[in-house]
Amino acid sequence: MHIKRPLPLLRTTGGLLGLNIPLGKLAGTAGITPLFWSLLISAGAGLVLALALWALRDRLPWDRLHLRY
Secondary structure (H helix, E strand, C coil), rough: CCCHHHHHHHHHHHHHHHHHHHHHHHHHCCCCCCCHHHHHHHHHHHHHHHHHHHHHHHCCCHHHHHHHC
């Protein structure tokens, strides 16, 4: 897959990474434990990647090189 316009991807990634700490602080003040917050962030990222693969009708490679990584 070749990205033709990397700037929107870079801005989106930077924005989401920049929101991670303020949202984590809000979650802490709401009483959400750091362990659950980390699980929620990781599960959300995995879900977004899974939906992107599904939308592109692509599959993850299960060869030896990728499993070792």
